Amino acid sequence: MGKGYYISKHLATAAMVLAAIALVTIIALSVVYNREKSKNAAKFSKATTLPVFPTPKTSNEPWDKYRLPDTLSPQYYNVTLWPRLVKNANGMYIFTGISGVMFTCEKKTDLILIHSNKLNLTVFKGHHAKLTGLSGVTAPAIKTTWFQSETQYLVIQLEGKLKPGKDYWLYTEFTGELADDLEGFYRSEYMENGEKKIIAITQMQATYARKAFPCFDEPGMKAVFHITLIHDRGTTALSNSQEIKTENVIIDGMAITRTIFGPTKRMSTYLIAFVVSDFTYIDAKDKKGVLVRIWARKKAIEDRQGDYALNITQPILEFFEKYYNTSYPLSKSDQIALPDFNSGAMENWGLVAYRETALLYDPRTSANGNKQRIVTVVSHELAHMWFGNLVTVKWWNDLWLNEGFASYVEYLGADYAEPTWNMKDQTILYDLQSAFAVDSLTSSHPLSRKEEEVNTPSEISEMFNTISYSKGAAVLKMLSEFLTESVFAKGLSNYLKQFAFGSSVHSDLWEYLQKAVDQTPGIKLPYSVHEIMNRWILQMGFPVVTIDTRTGNVSQKHFLLEPEAVVDRKSEFNYEWFVPIKWMKKGQVQDQLWLLQKSAIHKPMKVSKNEWVLANLHVSGYFRVNYDLGNWERLLSQLESNHQVIPVVNRAQILDDAFNLARASIINITLALRTTKYLLHEREYIPWEAALRNLNYFFQLFDRSEVYGAMQAYLKKQVKPLFEYFGTISSNWTTVPSGHTDQFTQIIALSLACSTGVEGCRELTRSWFKKWMQNPPNNAIHPNLRSTVYCNAIAAGGAEEWNFGWQMFQKATVAAEAVKLRSALACTKVPWLLNRYLEYTMNPEKIRKQDATSTIGYIASNIIGQPLAWDFVRANWDYFFKLYGTGSFIFSGLIRDVTYRFCTPFELSQLKRFQKDNAETGFGSGTQALQQAIEKTTAKIKWLEGNKEPVLQWFLSESA
Template identity: 85%
Template sequence: MAKGYYISKNMATAAMVLAAIALVTIIALSIVYNREKSKNAAKSMNVTTSMVPPTPKTSNELWDKYRLPDTLVPHHYNVTLWPRLVMDANGMYVFTGNSSVIFTCLKKTDLILIHANKLNLTLFNGHHAKLMGLDGVTAPAIKTTWFQTEMHYLVIQLNGNLKPGKSYWLYTEFRGELADDLEGFYRSEYMEDGRKKIIAITQMQATYARKAFPCFDEPAMKAVFHITLIHDPETMALSNGQEIKTENLNIDGITVTRTTFEPTKKMSTYLVAFVVSDFTYIKAKDKKGVLVRIWARKKAIEEGQGNYALSITQPILEFFEMYYNTSYPLSKSDQIALPDFKAGAMENWGLITYRETALLYDAHTSANGNKQRIVTVVSHELAHMWFGNLVTLKWWNDLWLNEGFASYVEYLGADHAEPTWNIKDQIILYDLQRAFAVDSLTSSHPLSRKEEEVNTPSEISEMFNTISYSKGAAVLRMLSQFLTERVFAKGLGNYLKQFAFGSTVHSDLWDHLQKAADQTSVVKLPRNVHDIMNRWILQMGLPVVTIDTRNGNISQKHFLLDSQAVVERKSEFNYEWFVPIKWMKNGQVQDQLWLLQKSAIHKPMKVSKGEWVLANLHASGYFRVNYDLENWERLLSQLESNHEIIPVVNRAQLLDDAFNVARASVINVTLALRTTKYLLHERDYIPWEAAWRNLNYFFKLFDRSEVYGAMQVYVKKQVKPLFKYFGTLTSNWTTVPSGHTDQFTQIIALSLACSTGVEGCRDLTKSWFRRWMQNPHTNTIHPNLRSTVYCNAIAAGGAEEWDFGWKMFQNATVAAEAVKLRAALACTKVPWLLNRYLEYTLNPEKIRKQDATSTIGYIASNVIGQPLAWDFVRANWDYIFKVYGAGSFTFSRLIGDITYRFCTSFELSQLKRFQKDNAETGFGSGTQTLQQAIEKTTAKIKWLAENKEPVLRWFISESA
């Protein structure tokens, strides 16, 4: 049961005002429309005569700070918007609207600061702002207003002071561009039945609600939103709340539909959402009567592409209700698949928005991996309905609390929906090991940063990174393991109940988990939850735990890929952690222990001859493990004699730890390489995926040197049995395995076999692709294998194969199929084709804006395309940054992708020159990724100087 809140007299008055506003909305918008028609067509959107130039101030500079002052708090908004889905006389798509907000004054002030992005919003002449007091209070007159462009404020200077404890009503009318920039209130274009169609959609996270209407755009500034949309009668409108009234009207001779929605729950501005489109839906109701709808393009729904998402939404919602012990707070759950969407998905409360690939599944063309992505993304977003939406972070420095949590429990929800997939173990591949790769750099950052480190929109966007998502998930998984899942869930439920419709910091969660732990005798902690967890979230990095089985000594050290690098960020904990260690001896699980200092003796870990120790059982802890040489040798012997004695997750962990500890020059690289010898006998997906990633790192490190040939011969020998195994299992590649993860392993077998030249593999993929080229309307290649087949066939071919792939990409009606083709087109070995493809990324008619940076990344992953992509990005940096620089994952990944192979002094100098030459333009959310690229390149240069020759000799010796 969620904590309630009462409506005061002021709020009751506010509700009456809002009702009155609703009655005059159409009149106001009609005036707006007439005014817009009479405007000079040449007048710039960004010029407004309503703004009085600011009077110079010396005593008050609140508008020069990125954070809102603590003087006002909003309660209700009434927002009416009218998006025009046809181009106006100036060649623009626009929206008009009005917004009112009721707020309470907390401290005496003569200043109202409210977020509004001048680059997108123009306030109407004569209607720049209106202020009224509520409950008999007289509001001071507005003295002057202006935009503070850098901080995105509409500044309203008053002639007198607002009174503490009193409530006021602020009204604005505005006009904005419905641009195609994928932010705020924007437009998306797509083709259907030969017609271009326009839809209006939103992406408010993190700081884009201010582009749609003036608002207090900070996560803790929660309020209730009353949304009304005016739109073409042939379209439908959606918002966070259920639609409660739809009526046709005539405004100045134009027939429109007005859709009014039920008030939202109290929530943050970044969760506000609305869509105007001609989409359709399928629906169902869960056991408690919650309406569940899946929305998409009409053809996609007609073809059944929304059916899978609908089938899993209900069980996942029910699972989280049970897990959180809290009912779903809303009356409906809409989920909509969008043609253009920057993020993978967005957890808007009651109206979740997705890329098509994250929600739509076509049984004929979507792969098994596409299906898994849908169930995990849907689970992630539904998890946010409670953790993030019902209870929200106070400020973006604690973003991990939202995203890390959802990234952890998405596996629990997905496992409930698909219990035979054993999906929970895959967290070590997609979160744990991914986080390790970033957190082992000195340019990493703590999960929870200081508030003063996260202020600007770019700094906020930068928080949407691997640390917040993947490390957050891994650390919370570790916490749930040592608390037990039952205690963890109990603490979460109590936390959600206390802070429902409010905002918190991470210590609030620790309080409730500690209380839950205190109420059970099962959990025995060496320190309280605060002391344990603060070491994991308030300092960056991770430890490597070294176990010496000769004497039982256990020690920890801050793990860095470059062990000589200087860590400039100070830590109050001196980079020591309280480490929970689950372990086994000779296959027998032992009692968990804690390492609470730099080193300690644990006598049971001193073993006799022939015994071995394996620590971090099931990779439950957020740390790497190293052993004395004798124990490593015994583990390697166990892998080769009977690898199944070691749990499947730990086989992947051993591979990944060994390779990365070797990259840090802690152990000999040949020891790490030896962990791959047992792969001749391995058939499970998770170890092979871990091996593939580490071998791929080596491939890209050496594919321009003489090491590559010898490495290719060795890997060919190791993958050949796997290729033959699946050839037999699938009747010579005519079927797919029945097991969920076996289908993933089959893909690895085909991909590695083709890339290393296993006999028959390339002929197989070329023949499949050629057969499709001969009959384009019938694609017999299994969806699971298409990415690999397309890539290999296009790589082996020329312009004919590329042009065919491009045509199929343009004609693709299923988003998942389009992604496969778009990635495969980057596999060609023909430089002019790659350069042409790079140029296509500048043209949204050819490559959608949402896909441009990832397409460049695909090209950069090609050894021939990498220098072309690097030159292209440098030459077009100003444009790329302007269009994509405010993005989160997508933009920062671009910098990582184009520099992934860098490992020479010359490339390092180029990277530093790039950083210097573009310092004025900036790097936005990619700033930290650029610093990481410099650090990674520096470390690789040093490592190669010491290890290149030993690696070459080892591959030659093992390839015989």
Template identity: 65%
Template sequence: MGKGFYLSKNLAMAGLLLAAIALVTIIVLSVVYDQERSRNSSFPGDGPPSSRVSSTPNPSSSSPSTLGPLEPWQRYRLPDTLAPVFYNITLWPRLEPDQQGLFIFTGNSTVQFVCVKDTDLILIHANKLNFTLFQGHKARLLAVDMAHPAPQIRNSWLEEETEYLVLQLDGMLLAGKVYLLGTQFQGELGDNLEGFYRSQYTEDGVQKVLATSQMQATFARQAFPCFDEPAMKATFNVVLIHPPGTTALSNSRETESVDMESDGIPVTRTTYEPTKKMSTYLLAFIVSNFTFIQAAQDTDVQVRIWARSQAIAEGQGDYALNVTGAILNFYEHYYNTSYPLSKSDQVALPDFNAGAMENWGLITYRETALLYDPIASSTGNKERVATVISHELAHMWFGNLVTLRWWNDLWLNEGFASYVEYLGADHAEPSWDIRDHIIFDVHKVFAVDALASSHPLSRSEEEVNQPSQIGEMFNTISYSKGAAVLRMLSEFLSESVFARGLSSYLNTFAFSNTVYTDLWDHLQLAVEETPDISLPHSVQDIMNRWVLQMGFPVVTVDTRTGHISQKHFLVDPEAEVDRHSPFNYSWFVPIKWMKSGVEQEQFWLLKKTDVQSRVIATGGEWVLANTNVSGYFRVNYDLENWERLLLLLHTDHQAIPIINRAQLLDDAFNLARAKVINTTLALRTTSYLSKERDYIPWASALSNLNYYFLMFDRTDVYGPLQGYIRKQILPLFDYFRTITANWTRVPHGHNDQYNQINAINMACNMGLKGCRELAQRWFSQWMADPEHNPIHPNLKSTVYCSAIAFGGTEEWDFAWRMFQNATVATESARLRAALACTKVPWLLNRYLQYSIDPTKIRKQDATSTIVAVARNVVGMPLAWNFVQEKWSYIFEQYGRGSFSFAGLINGITKRFSSEFELQELKRFKEQNLQVGFGSATLALEQAIEKTRANIRWLADSRAQVLDWLSGEAQ
């Protein structure tokens, strides 16, 4: 069904192109692609007018309130007057510097657009581009219908704040008419990891340069002028000019590659098939010396993995190639829709700011997210490759084929991919039991969504306009909460009904844009076609409560009375919530539960309070709510049921499902932080851990105890805390030492391998006798023979960190040399993190200086390196001082468009728990208001809120925790 639809689109586009080709040629010939840059100086009319003209602002557009009445070009949203049809784009990246030492690219672009409403104004996004002038203006305009010629451009300029090329006309564009806009331009092929940029690497002693792109969310405008909003879909006809011997890739298949000369320079000109109708943020270009491996083509889809030649030769792309086919096959069945394109190229880039990017047909990755070395990489590295590929391939349909209209609904795009990535990876690697790992996403976002400064999944469009506000949407709420609520929806609908509604949605809206409620409509249709499903309200009414209000409830189950209640959960109960809730912070809550190990019939909590007599426990019965953690909420119980569950953990912990043991620990610790239950009750949930051998509960416990480490590792509580954890971890350490024959074998199970890492890591950190010596012995053996590393890849992160932490300059310098010489990206990443583990202050300060030196630490890794130093109790104040001192430089170089920049603020402030640190944080905010915080703006507010909560929690709990630990650590 889908293939016939795609064919008809191609035929329609071919006809359109033929109709316009003569006029397009006029423009393209006038814009010679190989002409060098022509820098614009002052020309008459090359600037904004001094007075208002007749252009009519779009009243629906929103903008910063500080600007007052606005002209259309002062608004961040495009007016609804023009709609693009197709682009012809030619780009020529120079992979060698010019006489000024700059790497540049030149290009030309023609966009055909339809006038939707009469207007005398053209706004098209353009940023950091220098334009060649046509008759004194930055563009040339023609009408397709020669009977109605286009008006002349009266004035043209670049509006830097809103990133527009503004063209004022001396007449009106007419609704229904089609026009062509041609431009010629030059940009810098910078190293800023956005737009069209360069990446550098060394291979066989030779430094090589490649050109690549990152367009999401608002960076396509740095590569060529475009209507750079996700709803402005069009088709793209791409030509790349590149040095002979290099390979040029774009979203669609190559149709022609011709060697030629331009101004005496030998070049290759590569042309591609027209793309499908798509958004600008999904466009991609790469020019490189990479090589590839290719899957045997038993389908019409060409699948290739691209990377540095050495990485491909060493087999680092083989695993990605193996799982890609299986995951694509899974999604075709899951969506009941064929893969929309003819190829799937996946490329590992040495320099890439995000983890990966779902460019349609040309997915880009960090090397650590695509390359797996069977000798040097760990089980965790392998899982990351599988899950990231699964995430990105999920977008080929959900996000690319069907795209959200605006960035305020980013959660549905990223939340969906974050949920189904577990399904795709589980299909590719069924022995991993990876579906339950989504619990870690749930726990991660619970910590953020329990803040008063959280925000709803879907924000109003007025809140998401500026590029920095759009960048701020790429956060834990959008990804992890989105995944959690969609998983909850799939659970109460059933996966088959969910998938059926999804398929209907994708087929209905293929190649177009939607709002999130369109998905609810199609899921509702699937529900109505399924007689055995009964919902208390429509899908939309249920889900709007989870989407349009922030936060989540804590559901309290009283097994003595059957009373069930819900309340908005805040980790700091004294925090003030300013954001209005359209539902008064009440949710429709689906509750799956069990009594004494027997699954019970699901019920719904539809009000703030209810009575369910079925949950009343008698005798020794225990009640467990939210089985399989299918719902996005926390659970509290009456004290008697808590005691029954604690007893069960000690006597028969396996009677509680693994994922629910993890949730009991996480709920208890966070309920205690919120003063809902006693802190000692939370601590008591860890007492059974000496008997626990499963990974997921241990991971949950250590994640929550990490908060205690952060709060107490500078106080007298830390000694008893170490003693207690040492006692709990010893049986796990001994267990793995036994089953691995004294660390000479690898545990068989995927999760067991992770838990072995937990055992060794915590044993070394807590000073367990023999662990540090083991790590230092392995590291010393490696130092003595650098060509033969005796440490298993699963254990390298732990061993490297431990050895460097308890070593000195010699260990650090050795690790630095190994980092510089590493040819496997995952090994490089491990060493880079471990270098931050040293306890020597001057080494840490030197490393912080290295972090912002791109010749030592790649720009993509700068902020995560600073955060790694901050995780070290010795390094935290050094990193904080460094960031305060260098904020202006760090923000300018690393933070303006970075999705991950919020992580820098979050990472550095995790330990903040004193009034002095709170005041420093406030002062930092005030002193840098002029510099700005970009996508970290919300993260800074949340850091202040979390610091206040930490201060209150410490004041209330420190003595209680110390007393309990002192007794238990004996």
């Protein structure tokens, strides 16, 4: 709802002008639009082949640039679309549409550029559009039009010039393919009660709205949208705003339904959404009357899989209204679970789209982890309703501001909805440590890149990465910590009110946070918010802070996984940061200090031999910590004598920092390995998960060498007490713990115990799976444990177990269960089964297109499957690249997954050959991931040369 917003003077003036324009023109526009609409309605039922527009060979012309010129500003659109859910005579699914956009001329020009991609535009007297002047203005005649394929523009050259300050109306008609490519306006297919169902859905982010209708497809070019959908009777149409009229009509002899939606708020094209389906819903209204609906397949709603999402949506919306101190901007909140969706979820304003696994929860078959994923994803997307949708970044180079912010506050919203889960602590695992892994490479990039670095669709897609999401979240969390949450929220609220329904850049946020600091007594910063934060967002990487407790010297250095690597990207700050350090001394919290240069003496950090220092308390800062050897020894001694004196998240920090410092050759690897010795006594999830991630890295390095056996023996010894502990408290594995994170630790205990050969574990999982095979309708395996049980049983078995798993996967009606089975099928040790499974990923009848690349990733995580998956991807790279398009998000994950194990000179040469052989085809959003894979492999080769033997000897000595 717009009610309650503070609007700046500038924005209020603009709104008044726009209102005046609307009053003068809306009647005329309605007449023009309806005349064209009725005249061309019959064309909606006719499909034509898509034409190829001439693409002039020019250089440095406006239409050769990927950014729109600043000459035109869209105000509102009228869009009518009619998706066909049956094939036409040519065997294609199509949609037809008509669109009009009112725009204001900002600067004199004789050129209109508007995005249009893969649309067949109707030709009017030799041109692909009609132009009309408004409010008595005469529009210049159209000279010529064409489609510029590389930059995806409809180019309209005029006989004369448009006049600044005047408004014009551009009208187009078009036909497009309702393909199954997961982009723009596309179709999804699924089976229900033996019947094949087709639905029409959208994914516009980042550059796909232009595939649905001609538009000014940039985030800063906001407008109001009037949407009408024509659809088959018996289906329901949804869009961003509430439907205001639904009527059954006859068009060209066809009985159909027309749904008209109310005007949207002023918004970006990438947030537009439409769905046509026969889905059903459950609903409720919040305390302020906002309609909340959960939409899904009828069977899913009947089975009450939407109940959990409905129950948490209302408290999360309530939390964000309080947190932002701003009312929810819309009158309804639709959330829909889709069978085919490339992203995990998409924050379309008022119509949020999700994969089924991110919205639907069935307590009979969904695990505790599935429930946590739903609450965090819903919280993330609802956070965007304000930060990202109400206020949007002007350009994609600042994407981190949208996604990093939502990734941070998703934990706050989830914590409010599920207060007993201790969600805030998990940011260390899912954001901070994930970001560190990428940001320690020379191929990383700053959070906020220069605009000229982000232009093409593939460059834009490449921004949707770990840096934007996870580093963005970690840096904003650090900012909130040193400002205090209340000051951070106050500045944020004023920022949102100032830029409501508009767009901004990151410096705007710094300005309003600084104002909040200035208005709050007791908050003292060494520099302004601008000066502190620009060092964190305008240069890549992060520091390792080294503390020498013998002298009190504290220093910082750019942390790189490969210490001898050369950083090509220059920084105006010389890779130095203003570092806020919270710390404790032998269990007592100390006053925060700031490290403002490369090195400084902080006398309180000089301690006696029986004291220890722990920095980055509660992991509030985005940096790693190293100590002098004496302090490391005292911390290790504390962990082994009484680990609970050290906070849970800091125990995870010590593990992760030590292993990564060792990988960077800063400390000895045996010191890092010693941090795992105390795990005999650890029962908390977060430290175990941090340890397991680092140990998994060692598994990947050594599972083809003689180190592996000794490592297995050591880890077997470490995990056995955990396995026995959960066996005891779960009545011999017949129940699950009541604590939320305890359930996750139980899974670790079972998984690691089975993989290391703890007595009784593998027999247990195989017996559970065998019982299920004997009586498939009765699956008594607890949902939490199914992933581990399925994987171990299929790995230990052969074709019989695999084929049973495949049958159960095909029959699965709950998406979360299907994912568990799809992952477990990759665990087989039989090469021909893995090769057959790889072939299935190219058949959407067997593996959905949205799941193909993640399935290949699952296979690549199997030591036997890894070379098979790598060969498969290399052999079929052209196929995948053409299938998903250059702008797809999936390529970075695919390259990362199939190269994760690489650690030999031969594998490095293969990587470089792959890069060279496919240079002409390209790598799209995977370009940077490929460079990172080369860098990581190079670093591993060098590290192994000096560390393989010490690691072997340590494991041999400790496993005896």
